[in-house]
Amino acid sequence: MKAAMKKAYLWLIFIFLYAPILVLVLFSFNTSKSRASWEGFSLKWYIELFQDRAIMTALGNTVLIAVVSALAAAVVGTIAAIGIYNLKGWRKNFIINVTYLPILNPDIVTGISMMILFIALSFPRGLASLIIAHITFGLPYVVISVLPKLAQLDPQIFDAALDLGATPREAYTKVILPQVLPGVFTGFLLAFTMSVDDFVVSFFVTGNGVENLAISIYSMARRGINPKINAVLTLLFAAVVAMMYLIQRRLRKSTADI
C-alpha cells in the first residue's frame, strides 16, 4: 500500500514536470495550426522549419557558438585547473571559490554585466561577443570536471615523468593530460550544453542582428504563435536530453572506475 502510494507520488511528479514538454512534442506533429485540438500526425512543421532561412541561420549560429566556446573553455579551463591544482593553501581555496561563483550567479547578472563590459570597452557586439560570453560561463564547468581528476592523480607521477627524461611540457601532455582527458571531455559536454541552452546571457550580449536559436525563438514567439516553434523546441529538447545522457553516462563510468 505504502509502496503504491510512493509510486503514485513519483508519477505525479513526473507528469507535473514533463506534461508541458509532452504537449509541446505532441503538438509539433499536429497537422493543424491549432494548439487546442489534435487533428492528425504530420511532419509538416519540421519540413517548414528546415525551409525557414532565419531559423536555420540561428541554428547554425547556436552550433557554431557552442562548439567554438566549449572547445575554448575546455582548453583554457584545463590549463586553469592545472594552475589551481598546483596552488597551495588559502590561495587555492580562494581561486576555486572565485571560479565556481559564476555557476551560481543568476544569468541576468552575468548577461547584463557582460553587456556593460562590452559597451565600456566599445567591443563590437555580435558573434565574437557571444562566443566570448559563452566561453566565460562555460569555463567553470570545465574546471569543476577536471579538478577532481587531477586530485585523484598520484602526485608522484609528474616527477616520475621528469625522472624518465620528459620535459615538464611532455610530462603534462603525455602523462597528466591523458589521465584527466575524461574530465576535460565531460567539461566540454557540459559547456556545450550550457551554451546551447542559454538565452538570457546571449540576449544581452548580442547585437548587429546576430541571433542564436534561443533568441530567434523568442522573437518568433513574440510575433505570434507558430507551430514551427514547437518543432524547434522539440529538437532542442531532444538534443539536450541526448547530451545529458552522454554526460551522465560518463560521470557514472568515471565513478565506477575509482
Next chain:
Amino acid sequence: MTQENQGKTSQEMIRLVDIHKEFEGETVLNRINLSIAKNEFVTLLGPSGCGKTTTLRIIGGFEHPTSGDVMFDGQRINDIPAYQRKVNTVFQRYALFPHLNVYENIAFGLHIAKKDSKEIKAKVKASLDLVDMPGFEKRPIRSLSGGQQQRVAIARAVVNEPKVLLLDEPLAALDLKMRKEMQLELKNMQKQLGITFVFVTHDQEEALTMSDTVVVMKGGIIQQIGSPINIYNEPENVFVADFIGESIILEGRFLEDCLVEFAGRTFPCVDKGFIPGQPVDVVIRPEDVDISADPAAAMLQATVTSVVFKGVHYEMLAETDQGQEWMIHSTTMAPPGQIIGMSLKPDNIHLMKKEVQGT
C-alpha cells in the same frame, strides 16, 4: 668512508657538499656531506622525517638545496633540471602511469629519448626478464599485484641504463617474505648491472643486509657513515647504537684508559682517550651479555623479570640490585624470578661521549 669497500673502485660518482635545505624557514637538511663511489650500494637510514627522501630528491633534481653543491661525475649539477640528469628513480609508491600498460610504462623513457622501436622492444624485453616478469608486456597496470608493480617500477628505471638508481623505500609496501626476496634480487641486480644504488629505508635490518655503506641520519644531520659491520659494531653515538639493533644504554664514568665504572662497579674495557672522571654513555648489545647460573662468579647479579621466545634466541629482561633493567639475548633460558650472573668482555663495552642535548 668509501675506501672501506674492499675491491670497489673508489672513483666518485656523487658528492653532496655542505647541503642545506629549508622548507618555509624550517631546516630539514643540515650540512650534508656525502661521497658515493661508482657501483657503490649506499643506504640512507633513519627515522621518519629525518630527511632521507629530501636528500634523494635533491640528487634526482626534484628539490633544490637552499645552499650547497650537488656533484655528479665530477660536475656541479645544481642547475641541471631533473629530466636531464642521468639518474633514475624508483618511487616510494611506484608512481607507474596507470593509463599505459606494462610495456608502455617501461618504454616511456626510451621513447622520450627517441630510441628506435626495435631497440626499445629488445630493451623492454630484457628488462622484464631481469625483473622476472617475462610476457607481462600487454598487462594493464591496475591488474598487477603490489610486488609486480614494484618490479615494473624497477624495470622502468633500469631500462634507461642510468648511472645512478635512486630507490625510495621501494620494499616498504611488501610483506616480509616478499621483501626478503626482493632484497636479494635487488642486491644481485646491482652487482649484475654495475649501477650505483642510493637506497632509502627506515628498516635497519634491510640497510645492514643490502648495503656497502650505510648513512645513518637523524633530524637532517648525518650521524654516521660506514660499512654495516662498522656501523653495528662501532656506533659513533648513542642514537646510532640505539637505532641499529637493540642496545642497553647506561650512564657511566670513565676512570682511566681501559677502565670504566657503571652499574655500581668497575669494568675493564678497550676505550681510551676520555678525560678521567668524565661521564660517558655505556652501550652494550643484548647478545653480548654472557649469563651464567653461577651468580657469585659473575661480574653482576640480576633477577630475571620476563622472558620472550624470539625464534632463534630468548629475549630476557633482568633487573640488577641497583634497579637497572638489562635486556639480554641468549640461546639459554632462565625463568622469571631466577637470579643470574652477568658478565661482559672488555671489547663488548662501548663508551661514548655523552650526547650534547640537541636535535
